[in-house]
Amino acid sequence: MAKWPVSMVGEQDKPPLLSEGWTRFRIVSVKLVSEEDSKSGTAYFQWEMKAEEGTIPMRTTLIKGKRWLLKQTLSACGIEAKEGDPDEKYSFGPEDVEGKFVMGKVVNKEQKPYTNRDGDEIQPDPKSEINSVKKAEHTAAAGKPDPVFANKDNDDNTIPF
Numbered sequence: 001m002a003k004w005p006v007s008m009v010g011e012q013d014k015p016p017l018l019s020e021g022w023t024r025f026r027i028v029s030v031k032l033v034s035e036e037d038s039k040s041g042t043a044y045f046q047w048e049m050k051a052e053e054g055t056i057p058m059r060t061t062l063i064k065g066k067r068w069l070l071k072q073t074l075s076a077c078g079i080e081a082k083e084g085d086p087d088e089k090y091s092f093g094p095e096d097v098e099g100k101f102v103m104g105k106v107v108n109k110e111q112k113p114y115t116n117r118d119g120d121e122i123q124p125d126p127k128s129e130i131n132s133v134k135k136a137e138h139t140a141a142a143g144k145p146d147p148v149f150a151n152k153d154n155d156d157n158t159i160p161f
Contacts, residue, residue: 015054016053016056017108017127018108018128023104024101024137025103026049026050027048027098028055030094030098031045031094042061042062044062045062047073049130069133075135077097077100102136105131105133107129108126108128111123111124
C-alpha cells in the first residue's frame with residue numbers, strides 16, 4: 001500500500017478558545033513580518049502569547065494611527081520612547097519582550113461565514129483575540145515558582161514555558 005510523505009513543518013494546532021476577560025500571558029515570541037511577506041502588503045509584528053488555557057497569536061500593525069496595541073504591549077513590557085524624542089520612537093528587539101508577562105484582554109470574535117467550493121455555507125468557530133494589553137499584575141522571579149502557571153508535571157515547579 002502506498003504511503004504519502006506529507007510535511008507538517010510550520011503547521012500548528014488550531015488556537016484554543018480562551019475565556020473572555022483579562023488574562024495573564026507570557027510573550028513566547030515576536031517576529032517582524034515585512035511588507036513583502038505579508039498577504040496584505042502591510043508590515044506587522046506577529047506575537048505568540050501563552051496563557052494557562054493555551055497559546056494564541058496576536059498581530060500588531062505598523063499602520064500609522066492603528067499602532068495602539070503595539071504601543072500598549074511595549075509599555076506593558078517597560079519599553080517607552082526616549083524622553084524628548086520628537087518622533088517618539090520605541091526601540092526593541094525580541095530579547096526585550098520575549099519571556100515577559102503582560103495582561104491581555106481576550107475577546108471571542110465570531111468569524112464571517114463563507115461558501116466552500118461545494119456551495120455549502122460554512123460558519124467558522126469563534127476565535128480568541130487580544131484587543132488590549134496592560135502591565136502584568138505581578139511576575140515571578142527567574143527560576144522561582146509562579147503560582148499562576150504552576151504545573152504539577154513540572155518537577156522543579158518553575159515557570160513551565
